[in-house]
Amino acid sequence: MTQSIADASALRLLRPPRVLERLSSQIGEAAPTALSRLQEHQRVWQQSVPPNDLTDYIRDAWERSVLFLDILRQRGNQHEEMLAHEVSSVLIYDSELVMRGDELPRPVNYGLVRVIPPEGVESDDRKRPVIVIDPRAGQGPGIGGFKQISEIGEAFKAGHPVYFVGFTAQPVPGQQIEDVARAFVTFVEKVAELHPDALGKPFVFGNCQAGWHAMMAACMRPDVVGPMVIAGAPLSFWAGVHGENAMRYLGGWYGGSWLDRMISDMGNGIFDAAWLVANFDNLNPANTLWTKQYTVWADPEKEAERYLKFEKWWGDFVVLRGEEMQWMVDNLFIGNKFSTGQIVTSDGIRLDIREVKSPIVCFCSHGDNITPPQQALDWILDNYQSVDEIREFGQRIFYTIDAKAGHLAIFVGTSVAAKDHAEFINNMELIDTMPPGLYEIVITDAAEGGYDLSIETRGLDDIRALGCNTLQDEREFAAAARVSEINNALYQTFVQPWIRMVSGPQVARAVLDFNPLRLGYSAFSDKNPMMRIVAPLAESARAERTAISADNPFLAMQRQFSKAMVDALDLFRALRDEHVERSFHAVYGSPLVQAACGVSQDDGPPRPRPGLSPFVLAAAEAEKQRLRDRIAKGSVVDAVARMLVYIGRAQRRIDKRTFASLRQLLLAHPEVPPAEFKAALREQWAILAVDERAAIDALPGLLPPPGSEGRRACLDVLEACVAAAGKLNSDGQARFNRLRRMLEAGGTTARERA
Structure with missing residues (x-):
């Protein structure tokens, strides 16, 4: 009962004061009057000002601004609609x-x-x-x-x-x-x-x-x-x-993961994944703060559909468990x-x-x-x-x-x-x-x-x-990981109990609603009474829209200004990323910090490479012995597959034509299932890797007798497969010639074996 009273009190505190409710109602009632006045002022201005490059540009910029604001309104409504569903998806397929x-x-x-x-x-x-x-x-x-x-x-x-x-x-x-x-x-x-x-x-x-x-x-x-x-x-x-890629330094720059834990505690055990999206946005401030919006404002008719379609997914924020x-x-x-x-x-x-x-x-x-x-x-x-x-x-x-x-x-x-x-x-x-x-x-x-x-x-x-990282880089990241563990322990001991004491469902709801990214969508939706005037204004702008001349000099000035904004924000990003990287190396590269974190300067890498268990080593050696035992064993399909792989190893590259040649071999032996055929190819490749010379010398024992129809059929299949594979390099051609002579004569010569 006490908890219910506390929750009800918190809800009353989160409600907007009555003066804000009255203000919202008054804005809604005044919207039609304000709209008619704006439209009247627009008509008077258009009739009284003679057309020229400047007035054309001002009119066009005004219309584009109204249309852009309406696109943001649609984006906000789209965001609210997606959040209203327990399961939402931008998948276009049934x-x-x-x-x-x-x-x-x-x-x-x-x-x-x-x-x-x-x-x-x-x-x-x-x-x-x-x-x-x-x-x-x-x-x-x-x-x-x-x-x-x-x-x-x-x-x-x-x-x-x-x-x-x-x-x-x-x-x-x-x-x-x-x-x-x-x-x-x-x-x-x-x-x-x-x-x-x-x-x-x-x-x-x-x-x-x-x-x-x-x-x-x-x-x-x-x-x-x-x-x-x-x-x-x-x-x-x-x-x-x-x-x-300064993003990899941010964990160390913020002192570890304690901040994520605190956000989860404020959210009553829920982490708002919109913060992850904000991290992505911060990587490219020029695009986030300017280009993405400017592109739509500069040509709202062309960009509206693409922008809204993407924002439907980009603004569909989910949450994660804090754990x-x-x-x-x-x-x-x-x-x-x-x-x-x-x-x-x-x-x-x-x-x-x-x-x-x-x-x-x-x-x-x-x-x-x-x-x-x-x-x-x-x-x-x-x-x-x-x-x-x-x-x-x-x-x-x-x-x-x-x-x-x-x-x-x-x-x-x-x-x-x-x-x-x-x-x-x-x-x-x-x-x-x-x-x-x-x-x-x-x-x-x-x-x-x-x-x-x-x-x-x-x-x-x-x-x-x-x-790739140097050994010193690895030690710096290891020190950052250790600092994260220490700060997490300090947070859990001294701060987390206080955060959890004041957090609850109402505070968690407020943390979600007032996330800057979420607020950026909802503030431009129809939930905001100030936006009620935008839709009819946009309809009016569309009805009276006239194209501006492409060679208007003020459009060129607009594009130059946009380029200057992008350059300035790119410069800011470069300076920011350089500062983040330099400060990370300065702090975590310090021998004092590394020593305090237990990162030794004399040991090897702080993250040792995973070891090889005796079982794995024994299994690898057993597999090698099995492959050696298989060198002189196998079917005619195994023999032809070994020859194709032997030629392919000289190419150092395999393409669609090579695979087409392998299909030729499979078609010549329909009794072999595709899965077994692929396994046979991989086995022959492994046999050649273990002992290539012995594998080729053993081929005559796997083939039909010399001069037989079966031997001739093998040669025909080999030639068809090589033809399907395309032109061979010199080494591959030499290997093919050697195998062809072996098939025609019945074996390899001593000179060829040497």
Whole structure:
């Protein structure tokens, strides 16, 4: 009873005073009169002032301002409408619910839906199903199917069944990040169960924050997931280069994650993810404070639809549990523990990325200021000392780097994303056929139109060439992580009890409503009585709108002023980022600070590379011995596959034509299932890696007798496959000639063996 009285009193305190209520009512009543006066003044002004460049520009600027204000009003109303729904999504496709995450043993606010193909599009259940997982990093779900040109759209074009993992605005009480990863495992298992005749395991797209969520799920159950595209996911958050991407320094600059904990406590255990969106906005103040709005104001008729469509998603803010946010910051961002296998689940599973055997495709961009290539790829350097280690672990790691696409362009519907996503989907079987190793996927324009995809072998030095941390950088970030732990302990001991004592549902509601980003939307919506005059004014402006001359000199001055504003804000950003970086290095690079944090100057890296257990080493050695035992064993298909791989190893790159040649071999032996065929190819590749000379010398024993029809048929298949693969380089041609002579003569000569 006492609590109810206190809550009622708090509610009365939060209500606006009666004078504000009367003022709101008076404004609403006065709006029609004010509107008619403004319209009358506008007509008188237009009739009395003779037309010239200045008056034309003033009239045009006024009309554009009214239209722009109306667009902001529509944006605010759109925002309020999205927040009114428990489940909101900008997904443009129809869907049907498959599984609810809140009904799982460990409930979460996620759900699995089947995306219904649009009219005229049919999906083939024999093709590998595609699962798109959207990020829960500030906004609501649907960005993976935001447009026809999208991950979902490209999957439909290729005829794949498509599933989507979204979420509700409110988290389930008590849910943890680990629970979300387990839910992803369950969803993938369900999709595989629904498609028993599919060519392989589900193909998973994990966008941004959902990328490392999906990777965690794959670490828990490596046997469940198929090929994975991890788009713009910061798996190694400390990584980067000096002078760029100052966002990675912010955790240390603010003294750790205590601030996130305090925001959650003020929100009664809820963290407003709009603060994450604000961090993204702050990365580019020129775009946030000027360009985004100026572009719409300068041409409201052209830009309104695009702007409102994007803002429908950008302003659809969600919330996180305080425990979720704290786990992410402490373990992934400030702690950077995931990439070195330091995270252990509640039931004792170590999340080791090296356990994932399905192909991992890391999609990143040099133009991404949120997840630069170093943060997307340096987990490879954190885990491996050589490509041979990657092969011994049986991992297949791919990466592709766009030259200039921004963070959102990596997975939002753009021509850049469509090109890469389409090639990933169309060539997923080629990707899945590749043997263990490190590769770069290179996508180029084709001469006859479309795109060419090639897979080229790479080494760890190629990753290092992108820029990576020095040992001193690692020590500085380790010191920042330690300071975060200390400040969290101080906050929990001395400040948190006071914050929790004054917080409650009413305070939490006020914290949400008065978030600057949320306020920026609601202040321009129809909730604000001052905006009631805008809609009729905009209708009047549209009715009387006349185009201004494109060569009006004042338009040129406007564009010059806009450019000056962008330059000034870019300069501010450069100075700010330089200050953040310099101060971070000055504080956390201090030997005194590092010593106080227990970071030694004499030891090795503060985050040691994950070790190799005796079991793993024994398993790797056993696999090598098994492959040696298989050198002189196998079928005719194994022999021809070994010859094709032997030639392909000389090329150092594989493209669509190479895969077409492999299909020729599969077509020549329809009795071999595709899954077994891909496994045979990978095995032959591994055999050649173990002992190439012995593998080639043993080929005659796997082939039909010399001079037989079977031997001739093998030669015909080999020649057809090589022809389909295109022109060979000199080494590849020499290998092909050697194999052809062997097939024609019945074996290799002593000279060839030498």
